[in-house]
Structures are given as C-alpha cells and as structure tokens.
Amino acid sequence: MSSVNINIDVKELEGRLLFAIPKKGRLYQKCQQLLEGADIQYYRRNRLDIALSTNLPVALIFLPAADIPKFVAEGKIDLGITGQDMIAESNVKVHQLIELGFGKCDLCIQVPVNSGITDPRQLVGKRIVTSFTHLSKEYFRKLDEELKPEKPTTINYISGSVEVSCNMGLADGIVDLVESGETMRAAGLTRIYNIMSTQAVLISNPHSEQQEFIEKIKGRIKGVIAASKYVYCTYNIKRADLPLAVKITPGRKNPTVSPLENDDWVSISVMVNKKDCADIMDKLENIGATDIIIFNIDNCRT
Ligand SMILES: Nc1ncnc2c1ncn2[C@@H]1O[C@H](COP(=O)(O)OP(=O)(O)OP(=O)(O)O)[C@@H](O)[C@H]1O
Ligand SMILES: O=P(O)(O)OC[C@H]1O[C@H](OP(=O)(O)OP(=O)(O)O)[C@H](O)[C@@H]1O
Ligand SMILES: [Mg+2]
Numbered sequence: 001m002s003s004v005n006i007n008i009d010v011k012e013l014e015g016r017l018l019f020a021i022p023k024k025g026r027l028y029q030k031c032q033q034l035l036e037g038a039d040i041q042y043y044r045r046n047r048l049d050i051a052l053s054t055n056l057p058v059a060l061i062f063l064p065a066a067d068i069p070k071f072v073a074e075g076k077i078d079l080g081i082t083g084q085d086m087i088a089e090s091n092v093k094v095h096q097l098i099e100l101g102f103g104k105c106d107l108c109i110q111v112p113v114n115s116g117i118t119d120p121r122q123l124v125g126k127r128i129v130t131s132f133t134h135l136s137k138e139y140f141r142k143l144d145e146e147l148k149p150e151k152p153t154t155i156n157y158i159s160g161s162v163e164v165s166c167n168m169g170l171a172d173g174i175v176d177l178v179e180s181g182e183t184m185r186a187a188g189l190t191r192i193y194n195i196m197s198t199q200a201v202l203i204s205n206p207h208s209e210q211q212e213f214i215e216k217i218k219g220r221i222k223g224v225i226a227a228s229k230y231v232y233c234t235y236n237i238k239r240a241d242l243p244l245a246v247k248i249t250p251g252r253k254n255p256t257v258s259p260l261e262n263d264d265w266v267s268i269s270v271m272v273n274k275k276d277c278a279d280i281m282d283k284l285e286n287i288g289a290t291d292i293i294i295f296n297i298d299n300c301r302t
Helices: 025-037 068-074 084-090 133-147 182-186 211-229 239-248 274-286
Strands: 017-022 050-052 058-063 079-083 095-099 105-112 127-130 154-157 173-178 189-198 200-204 230-238 256-259 265-273 290-296
Touching: 017 025, 017 068, 017 211, 025 079, 025 211, 058 068, 068 079, 068 084, 068 200, 079 084, 084 133, 084 189, 084 200, 095 211, 127 133, 133 154, 133 173, 133 189, 173 182, 173 189, 182 189, 200 211, 211 230, 230 239, 230 274, 239 265, 239 274, 265 274, 274 290
Parallel strands: 017 058, 017 079, 127 154, 127 173
Antiparallel strands: 050 058, 079 200, 095 200, 105 173, 105 189, 230 265, 230 290, 256 265
C-alpha cells in the first residue's frame, strides 16, 4: 500500500465515520462534487491525506483508488469510493452500496492489431502485462488448466501506461481499461475480450459499527446521483389529452396534475430522465402541450 500523509492527532478521529476518497485522478473531481452535493463540508490542508469535516462527525481519508477496497474491508475505514475493477482486483469483501454512474469503462484483453490473434486462447502460454495481475491470473489460470500449454501464461505487473508493453516487446497481449478506446487505438491495439465492465461505487465495511450513519450518508449520496439523472418538467395540456400526456411522462410514481383557471386545461409536473428530455419535449409539443419548462434538480430524495 502507498504511504499516506496523516499529520493529525488520531484522537481527533475518534467517533468519526471514516470515509476514503480517491486522492487524485479522474475519480477525485467527481467525488468532490458528490461530497459538496451531500453537504459534507471539510477543510483539507495542503498535502494532508486526512481532512476533518467541519459540519459532520466524518473524517475524509484521501487514498489511491487501488488501495481503498483493502482499507475498507480490513481497516477501520467505514465508507469509500472506488472502481468495481479495484474491488475485484483486491479480492476483498466489501458491501457495494450504490453505483455512482461515473468512472465507467471495461477491463479488456488487448493485442496488437496485426498480431493475427482474435481469441484469448491464442495467448495461452504467452506473455501478458497488466496492472490487474489478480484478475488476469484468475482468467488465464482457467485457460491454462483447460489447454495445458508447455509453460503457463506469464502475467507481469506494471503500474501504468500498460498499452506500450506490446510495442516495447514486453508482452504479446495486455489486460487494461478501455473507455473511449483512444489509448488502445493509438498504441495499435485491438480488444479481443471483455473481462469485466466497471464503474465507481460507494462501498462500506461490512463490520463497521456506524451502520446507521452509513445509511444516512448513503441516502444523501443517492439523492445527489438521482438529482443528476433527472430534470423536473412542467407543462400545460388540454384535460382531454391527459391520457396521452401521462403516457409520455408517467413520472417515477405518477405525474402531479394540477387544475388551471381554465377548466379545459391542466398543468403537469413530473421528473423525467435527463437523457430523454429533448425527445420528451418533442413528443409533448406534438400532442399540443404548451409552456413546457425544464428545471435542473439540485438535490432530491426519491
Ligand atoms: N479511462 C478511464 N475511464 C473511466 N474510468 C477509468 C479510466 N481509467 C481508470 N478509470 C477508473 O478510475 C479508477 C482509478 O484509476 P487510476 O487509479 O488509474 O486513477 P486515474 O484516475 O486513472 O489517475 P492516474 O492513472 O492518472 O493516476 C479505476 O479503478 C477505474 O475504475
Ligand atoms: O479508452 P480511453 O478513453 O483511452 O481510456 C483508457 C485509458 O485510461 C486509463 O489510463 P490513464 O489515463 O489513467 O493512465 P494510466 O495508464 O497511467 O493509468 C487506462 O489505463 C487506459 O490506458
Ligand atoms: Mg489510470
């Protein structure tokens, strides 16, 4: 595990819920937004990896994403945010509480485009380079057992920039993350197998004594995630067209229907999926809806 800068009196941590956050990289910024949305305020001194919340009995511990599953499973840390790939690679038991909808990518077996390799079985007995040695060993062990090569498939670890390994003559194939595929293509690689799909998740320590507080933070974070997925839509529609309107915007449970001064018309308020918003507005316009307004939701509980 990497070293952590913890120049804080451990007594100050007593009674606080310990919450591990990725200390840098692409998950870090998203986590900042989640903490802000959940109103977990804190002050972090420069270079310090522990920050005490200023409004809740919480301490934030900033750690490498790869180490968070181990800290949460085996240490005193109650809650954490990391990737599902990191949990699987760490091979530890934690509770996965919420899928957070960011850090989405696939852990893939990749080979040089011109290698002629199209199936992972063609890599058996050859050299694999990866940051995910546990998952890669698990995958290729099964193929080794089945195909019994002269010598087992070699799995070697490097910590980053894994894609250069084939070009450098270190590997016949790699196991690494693919999101847009840009890095893979730039290195002249192609994917031949998807070992797992992953995204960031909120995890908790199954043995934590702070289960009630964990539920409270989980509720808040769920609210922030829901708020980012939905928008609030209001519009007016002729009462006679209400059944059509409800079909287009059924709401999470039911739409709220309010009377207007003019008895022939009603006003509808409803949450809709942000990604479907333009399509829904088109459909509403087509059935004669007027004054269609979309509001962003700052926070919600659903
Ligand atoms: N290209 C990517 N797209 C989406 N999610 C990713 C990507 N690369 C990594 N992740 C997710 O982010 C988590 C953390 O990855 P990692 O520790 O490599 O940090 P990083 O954000 O890539 O920063 P860096 O590699 O610069 O240290 C991974 O577990 C994975 O779930
Ligand atoms: O499919 P893409 O959108 O190109 O993303 C995939 C790349 O992103 C990550 O690398 P990162 O930028 O974190 O650098 P690293 O390899 O040093 O971790 C991952 O390890 C891949 O290399
Ligand atoms: Mg990375």
